[in-house]
Amino acid sequence: MSRRSRRLLTTVLGAFLLCCVSLPSWGQTPPTRTALRAARLFDGKSDRLLPDAVVLIEGTTIQAVGSGLSIPPGTRVIDLGDVTLLPGLIDAHSHLLLDVDPSNEGGGLLTPVAQSSTAERALLGAKLGREMLEAGVTTVRDVGNSGVNGDVALRNAIQRGWVQGPRISACTRALAPQGGQFPTLQPPAQPLIEQEYVTVSGVEEARRAVRQALVDGADCIKVIVDNGHNLLSLEELKVIVEEAHRMKRPVAAHTTTDASIRIAVQAGADSIEHGYSLPDDVLAPMVRKRIFLVPTDGPMDACDFFDTQTGDAERRRQMKERCRKNMARAQERLRRAVAAGVRIAAGSDMYTVMPGMTRGQASVKWFVAYTEAGLKPVDILRAATVNAAELLRMQDQVGSLTPDKRADLLAVEGDPLKDLQALMQVRFVMKDGQVVLDARPTRSP
Numbered sequence: 001m002s003r004r005s006r007r008l009l010t011t012v013l014g015a016f017l018l019c020c021v022s023l024p025s026w027g028q029t030p031p032t033r034t035a036l037r038a039a040r041l042f043d044g045k046s047d048r049l050l051p052d053a054v055v056l057i058e059g060t061t062i063q064a065v066g067s068g069l070s071i072p073p074g075t076r077v078i079d080l081g082d083v084t085l086l087p088g089l090i091d092a093h094s095h096l097l098l099d100v101d102p103s104n105e106g107g108g109l110l111t112p113v114a115q116s117s118t119a120e121r122a123l124l125g126a127k128l129g130r131e132m133l134e135a136g137v138t139t140v141r142d143v144g145n146s147g148v149n150g151d152v153a154l155r156n157a158i159q160r161g162w163v164q165g166p167r168i169s170a171c172t173r174a175l176a177p178q179g180g181q182f183p184t185l186q187p188p189a190q191p192l193i194e195q196e197y198v199t200v201s202g203v204e205e206a207r208r209a210v211r212q213a214l215v216d217g218a219d220c221i222k223v224i225v226d227n228g229h230n231l232l233s234l235e236e237l238k239v240i241v242e243e244a245h246r247m248k249r250p251v252a253a254h255t256t257t258d259a260s261i262r263i264a265v266q267a268g269a270d271s272i273e274h275g276y277s278l279p280d281d282v283l284a285p286m287v288r289k290r291i292f293l294v295p296t297d298g299p300m301d302a303c304d305f306f307d308t309q310t311g312d313a314e315r316r317r318q319m320k321e322r323c324r325k326n327m328a329r330a331q332e333r334l335r336r337a338v339a340a341g342v343r344i345a346a347g348s349d350m351y352t353v354m355p356g357m358t359r360g361q362a363s364v365k366w367f368v369a370y371t372e373a374g375l376k377p378v379d380i381l382r383a384a385t386v387n388a389a390e391l392l393r394m395q396d397q398v399g400s401l402t403p404d405k406r407a408d409l410l411a412v413e414g415d416p417l418k419d420l421q422a423l424m425q426v427r428f429v430m431k432d433g434q435v436v437l438d439a440r441p442t443r444s445p
Contacts, residue, residue, distance in 0.1 A: 234263050380420060
């Protein structure tokens with residue numbers, strides 16, 4: 001090839017490469033631009049609604065939020081009308097791989113564990129996850145009872161687009177004292193414990209258990225501090241927290257007694273799950289250490305379930321009365337926690353079949369029930385958005401409607417700052433910029 005020919009070829013190739021660099025890659029399309037319009041918007045932070053709201057979205061991300069924003073030409077516009085837009089809700093205490101029938105007396109958690117494989121429960125989780133998403137719950141922290149890493153499998157399937165469901169922060173198997181949460185099982189049934197829990201006895205076992213959870217894909221560490229019979233030691237829990245925090249993972253501490261709550265707070269867990277008693281002496285340390293309470297309290301009318309059961313009428317009456325007393329105590333401790341300045345993250349602990357409701361509707365109803373303890377609607381909304389996002393260490397992605405956050409939103413009828421029951425009237429859901437549910441009334445032509 002002559003020198004002139006080589007120069008010509010070099011010039012042509014250079015021009016071709018320059019052209020290719022300046023154009024989008026072959027096979028790629030620019031991100032979709034979408035604008036949502038709504039009468040009102042709660043951004044997750046302010047205590048007031050933004051009127052005439054517009055949310056500009058590019059691809060999976062929020063670009064701008066404001067009142068009466070100008071919408072660029074070529075943008076797909078979804079006019080939602082007379083609704084309130086909110087950040088996608090977050091359930092910080094979910095069990096997507098469990099759906100226990102409460103009428104199956106005596107079965108409890110043992111029935112699904114003994115009768116269903118992890119694979120089957122993960123498929124159940126796909127169904128329940130879709131139900132959560134359609135109720136406006138776009139993110140969950142799944143806190144165990146998911147078999148051997150079934151929550152990780154479900155999380156990955158959702159991330160890969162195989163199934164639709166909420167964004168999942170997975171805890172894998174919970175760390176627990178001997179017996180897990182099945183302390184009365186006889187020796188032939190002991191393998192069921194290891195399917196659900198990693199039992200620890202001693203500091204080094206506790207450290208190894210955290211490291212194994214991280215290898216298994218844990219986004220968070222769930223610890224059963226007490227199981228009614230056994231209690232982890234302060235030294236064991238300190239090591240668990242230390243090892244988890246070293247790898248930037250939060251620790252959720254299941255606690256039901258004064259002793260376990262005190263140990264969890266002293267060890268520096270990130271959240272107290274349930275904490276039904278919550279003694280006064282832990283309130284100030286929780287505020288100082290910025291430890292969340294995830295109360296998992298249900299509505300008082302949940303106790304009416306006992307009226308539907310068959311059998312001895314007097315026993316049903318006693319069970320219902322005991323339920324109502326427990327609910328009243330739980331509401332009282334929630335009021336004390338809020339008054340002391342303890343931060344609340346919403347968690348449903350929903351793992352049972354609720355007749356007439358999907359898993360998502362039942363979970364949201366549990367959030368609404370916080371009003372029975374006297375919490376303000378705006379504080380409950382924050383508990384289910386910005387607070388929960390911070391607890392999950394996902395505040396840079398979700399929890400508020402602000403630029404650069406994921407485009408996770410729901411729209412409800414009415415004004416949830418006045419009446420939180422509006423959360424039960426979901427008309428539109430979006431996750432990562434994709435419409436999941438559009439249940440707006442059809443307009444006549």
